Amino acid sequence: INMSHMHAEELDGWVRAARAAAAAEGAPVAVVVDLSGPKLRVGSLPDGRMALAEKAVLILGRDLPVSHPEILADIRPGQRILLDDGNLELEGLGAVGDGFQVRVKVGGLLLQGKGINLPDTDLRLPAVTEKDLVDLAAAVKAQVDYVSISFVQRADDLQTARRAALATGPCPRLIAKIEKPAAVERFEEILAIADGIMVARGDLGVEVPPARVPVLQKQFISRANAEGKTIITATQMLESMIHNPRPTRAEASDVANAVWDGTDTVMLSGETAIGKYPVETVRMMREIITEAEKAASPRREVYHGKTRAHALAAAAVEAAEELHAAAIVAITVSGYTAQMVAQRRPRVPLIAAVPDEHTRSCLSLVWGVTPVALPWQGNSAEFLGVLETVLLKSGSLKAGDTVVIISGSTKLRGTDYFMKIHDIGK
Incomplete structure (x- = not known):
């Protein structure tokens, strides 16, 4: 939801509409609010x-x-x-x-x-404007899942937004839009603070030479993958479909290459905001993604994390693929454990069992995750029984399937940091 085109008081209605549509489809959908940031424009002439x-x-x-x-x-x-x-x-x-x-x-x-x-200028202009602060408060009140911060030049821009959000209520997850040369130079410090990254190729392609944009896109995706952070590739992906019912071959290749680079998410902008063929554009992008995934070579990056979640994720992926398991099931409070598994691009389905709808929605922006929200109560045996019933009813698994279950740090008795190989229905 682009706040450049609306007032803060309009936001709640749009969020409710998105939630209602998601509920009608039974699908997890992340609501992302895009703050305007300072708009540098020519004045009246x-x-x-x-x-x-x-x-x-x-x-x-x-x-x-x-x-x-x-x-x-x-x-x-x-x-x-x-x-x-x-x-x-x-x-x-x-x-x-x-x-x-x-x-x-x-x-x-x-x-x-x-x-x-101003591609050569390190601007002191704050990334979060007075309008952004009002819009951010509205986003917190509407309980959106993510807020993307425009005009990011340094990590402190994200900290400013986070402090402002926390003054109002629980802070949504923050996405840093990389669109300034200063952000490119300080990418590592920004990545460390952000919950996710957006490769905002429109402004980025103006501020840096266009020939650099594909290289930077690959570098950003690779680094975000390595840190287990959500990465979104955005802008002009199917631009010609604003006016035409079919994309160019180059645009189809652009979407496919983003998938092969390892992006978690591809994003449409003007194609659906003002385009003549919004539904057809989404359908076309889905088809391109599906075909690209079929042709993708198995990725086997080696990530050396220092947390228990990293170690569990690595072990779960190896065990699941050795056993030809039907799925990996990650029990996770925040989604972090599921992200560590997704980071390794397993060849088997990944299901995340989460305690609330907010985490379920957030994980819809993470590669390959099918999130399931269910009540967290009882001990580990009781919870696993409820989880098994939910997965059977949903059709995600069937009796006799072998699954690898892992858990990060949770509030359930007996479920902290474990891995279990389990046969459904036994």
């Missing part, structure tokens, strides 16, 4: 437009108004100022009073309201 002649000199903040004048103090001589998704380019010359003098390097017609990108 005479007649709404301005012709920029190559080599012309003008002053940002005077001749060319900007939505956030405070950014002018951060620009340095020689740095690039990109306008209109990079179609126009200015070069910084130096500060002039309360403005900043620039020279036009790539000219053309500029319309007011067009975006401004």
